[in-house]
Amino acid sequence: MTLLTIENLSMKIGAVEILHDVSMSVAPGEILGVIGESGSGKSMTAFSVMQLLPDAATCTGAITLASTDILAASESDLCTIRGNDVGMVFQEPMTALNPVKNIGDQVAETIRIHEPGVSKAEALARAREALDRCELPEDRFPLTRYPHEMSGGQRQRVVIAMAIARHPKLLIADEPTTALDVTTQAEILTLLKRLVTEDNMGLMMITHDLAVVSDMADHIVIMKDGEVVEEGPAATLYKDMQHPYTKALFEASSHQPDRNAPLKSPPLLQVKGLIRDYTLPREKLLKAPGKFRAVNDVSFEIRRGESLGLVGESGCGKSTLTRAILGLEAIQDGEIILDGAPLFTEGGVNPMARRKMQVVFQDPYGSFNPRWKVARLITEPFHLLDNPPTGLAFETAVDQALISVGLTPDDKHKYIHEFSGGQRQRIAIARALITRPDLIILDEAVSALDVSVRAQVLDLLAELSEKHGLTYLFISHDLSVVRTITDRVLVMKAGEIVEKGETESVFDTPQHPYTKALIAAAPRLPDDSPADIKETA
Amino acid sequence: MFRYILKRLQALVISLIIASLVIFAAVEVVPGDPASFMLGINAQEDTIMALREQLGLNVSLWERYFTWVTGMVQGDFGTSYTYRTPVSDMIAERMVISLPLALYALTLSTLIAFPAGIIAATRRGSVADVSVMGVTQLGVAIPNFWFAMLMVVVFAINLGWFSAGGFPGWDAGFFAAMKALTLPAIALALPQASILARVMRSSLLDTLSEDYIRTARAKGLTRRQALWRHALRNALIPVLTIIGLQFAFLLAGGIIIEKVFFLPGLGQLIFQAITQRDLIVVESVVMLLVFAVILVNFAVDLAYGIADPRLRRART
Incomplete structure (x- = not known):
């Protein structure tokens, strides 16, 4: 007996075909993992089930939910089904809740919409139960809490409570943990599994991350370009995957770029006893404002040619540390020395030290001015130089930078919206390379990229490091990526470095309890996956 | 919410004080003596002096400011130079x-x-x-x-x-x-x-x-x-x-x-x-308008607080 059946579903938005001949099914109590990269149509499949598609979308095929034909249902029937028979959890917990309503009202709304006869008090009582089930106890999370008073993981629990308040038969979770830290991710996944078992609910779990579903899904569907390319029971799919794309995806997830460990070389960057305080808003008009210590007595060094990882969860101070090293913010105590020269001198940031480093940020969309052409974008760091190249030298520098990141010189005349996410990140790297710096800070530089694109960018970084003798400070919340590309790693928690050491030894034998917790929480691919995938990929 | 209202009130009073100082100073630096304006171009010097005395223009700036402000607080906006009627009535x-x-x-x-x-x-x-x-x-x-x-x-x-x-x-x-x-x-x-x-x-x-x-x-x-x-x-x-x-x-x-x-x-x-260089009327009307603007902004701030719980935490 299946709960949800999708048969030969095709969906068009205007004339563009988004989904082609997609079929899958979910049984009660079953977890279906739907895996794919951005643009694969995995979210659109979920929204087709909910029929929450853009106005111009048309579906053909069949979607049957417990004997109801979804595609034939009227809008008012669909409103009865949404929230009642199907619940949905979204990727962005920070924005998925209405900021001006308290959590009690928002969870109770699901109940009151579908049971108009229920009194407000009773709906709130049942909202309380739903929140309790999602492990938000009353003493710490009363119904009168507002979303802005909660963390991302807690908000995601509220979203889940809203989705399960009416005990739906099917729960659709669209990248429910992508925006969360690893330890929070592990907790949310455990919660979802428990709810599935308790309610005998079907779960359609959409993700880009193979590892996330590997130990929870019963059945897995792999999608690419709006089509299902491979499917099978989770237990066997990882072992005998057939489709080349699946193998490529699998290989990319655990991709290990070729790189040589650096020789013992002198330190390039030294950070000594760094302290960074933030001034809190004034409580009272005449009272001195309070302080928050974001980075507390941090010391480390990076040797020339080395790749150093910095891991930690959101709010641990890693971004603050990055901004301090880049000289973007004044520091309260400590020293930053780059290639023997102090970064902060009497007159402010020392330009001699500053020009030796560049940065690549996470967001390949937001870190470019959309009105500038690529040539102007990537040559912006020239302002750091005393004699920036002009004329032919300028053109050559641009061409070389673009070629070195795998783009063509013609790309310099284009605008940033003409490129894909991976290409944009290449342009960001070109921008960082153009002044020939010694140190490049990669602040979550590959976190927003699809796994296959991420693998390419990691290869590029390894290659550039060999070629130009670059040193990397690699900041990420993603442990698996840090493991593949760094020589040494620092683990940061609450503004302090709690553990440091060779990457392999830290990952294999973590000493600090926090490091242990982080590594235990990180999702992992099954170890018994085929060994020959590298050749076919 | 109570703390939020208190904060907004605090801001309201401070803005009013600053506004009154600015208005008073601005009107003072405007060229043109109300007394000579009222008496016309052929007035005698001692007549002007007498009128200035009568209008209270001869005391120090600070004294005039305080007389003006304390008067306003009590609802007394002074007397119009031109019409000789209380400004509050006008x-x-x-x-x-x-x-x-x-x-x-x-x-x-x-x-x-x-x-x-x-x-x-x-x-x-x-x-x-x-x-x-x-x-x-x-x-x-x-x-x-x-x-x-x-x-x-x-x-x-x-x-x-x-x-x-x-x-x-x-x-x-x-x-x-x-x-x-x-x-x-x-x-x-x-x-x-x-x-x-x-x-x-x-x-x-x-x-x-x-x-x-x-x-x-x-x-x-x-x-x-x-x-x-x-x-x-x-x-x-x-x-x-x-x-x-x-x-x-x-x-x-x-x-x-x-x-x-x-x-x-x-x-x-x-x-x-x-x-007509009736500065006392100008000062008072401008002050009143400023008061109205600040009061309306205060009401808007309260409305924000009702509409958006995030603002109630009185961060500003």
Whole structure:
């Protein structure tokens, strides 16, 4: 007996075909993992089930939910089904809740919409139960809490409570943990599994991350370009995957770029006893404002040619540390020395030290001015130089930078919206390379990229490091990526470095309890996956 | 919420003190001596001195500032240099016209703008949306005095529904008075309503594309329910800001409309006072307007606090 059946579903938005001949099914109590990269149509499949598609979308095929034909249902029937028979959890917990309503009202709304006869008090009582089930106890999370008073993981629990308040038969979770830290991710996944078992609910779990579903899904569907390319029971799919794309995806997830460990070389960057305080808003008009210590007595060094990882969860101070090293913010105590020269001198940031480093940020969309052409974008760091190249030298520098990141010189005349996410990140790297710096800070530089694109960018970084003798400070919340590309790693928690050491030894034998917790929480691919995938990929 | 109100009150008092200092200083540096202006160009030097003494212009600046402020707090705005009548009476006389007119215009503008903005946003790209956008474009572009004269020609002269101008006073009865204020209120409201409708539309469009609207739809809410329950309150914040600014403008900025309709309002009073160097009247009316603006902003701040719980934590 299946709960949800999708048969030969095709969906068009205007004339563009988004989904082609997609079929899958979910049984009660079953977890279906739907895996794919951005643009694969995995979210659109979920929204087709909910029929929450853009106005111009048309579906053909069949979607049957417990004997109801979804595609034939009227809008008012669909409103009865949404929230009642199907619940949905979204990727962005920070924005998925209405900021001006308290959590009690928002969870109770699901109940009151579908049971108009229920009194407000009773709906709130049942909202309380739903929140309790999602492990938000009353003493710490009363119904009168507002979303802005909660963390991302807690908000995601509220979203889940809203989705399960009416005990739906099917729960659709669209990248429910992508925006969360690893330890929070592990907790949310455990919660979802428990709810599935308790309610005998079907779960359609959409993700880009193979590892996330590997130990929870019963059945897995792999999608690419709006089509299902491979499917099978989770237990066997990882072992005998057939489709080349699946193998490529699998290989990319655990991709290990070729790189040589650096020789013992002198330190390039030294950070000594760094302290960074933030001034809190004034409580009272005449009272001195309070302080928050974001980075507390941090010391480390990076040797020339080395790749150093910095891991930690959101709010641990890693971004603050990055901004301090880049000289973007004044520091309260400590020293930053780059290639023997102090970064902060009497007159402010020392330009001699500053020009030796560049940065690549996470967001390949937001870190470019959309009105500038690529040539102007990537040559912006020239302002750091005393004699920036002009004329032919300028053109050559641009061409070389673009070629070195795998783009063509013609790309310099284009605008940033003409490129894909991976290409944009290449342009960001070109921008960082153009002044020939010694140190490049990669602040979550590959976190927003699809796994296959991420693998390419990691290869590029390894290659550039060999070629130009670059040193990397690699900041990420993603442990698996840090493991593949760094020589040494620092683990940061609450503004302090709690553990440091060779990457392999830290990952294999973590000493600090926090490091242990982080590594235990990180999702992992099954170890018994085929060994020959590298050749076919 | 209580702490939030306290904070806003604190800010209100500080702004008032700063504003009074600035106004006083600005008026003091304006060239032109009220005493010599009142007595004409042929006045004797000792007569001017005597009048200055009588007007209290000979004491130190600080003393005059404190006399002025303490007087105002007690409702005594001083005596007009030109008319020799208490300024508070003059202002009160004008306020009974300007305040109801401003409120009337603001009510009209809100009543027009809200439905227009909501309809345009919910039916984006439809005929309704395009017409709202077109009409509001026109409403912003047309000078309101021209529109006012057009209304006088149509509704007062041709149709004879309203009088062309003047104000019968509140003694003539509520409806008679309101009738006299109707055309001026419409003329004042038109550009305001156009701006407000556009702000409402764009704010609502932004809100409707938020993730929590999708969440609400996934809970089973219809489009309409999602709009009323989730989008509207969130979209209101920028709209409230504009309403606050508009009220302040309507109170004193209607001088042209007052002229067109022969209404003895605040705008006319301040205009006269400036041309006659009646500095005490200028100071008082400007201070009163500043007070009104600050008070309205305070009310808008409170409305923010009600609309958005995130602001109640009194961070500013």
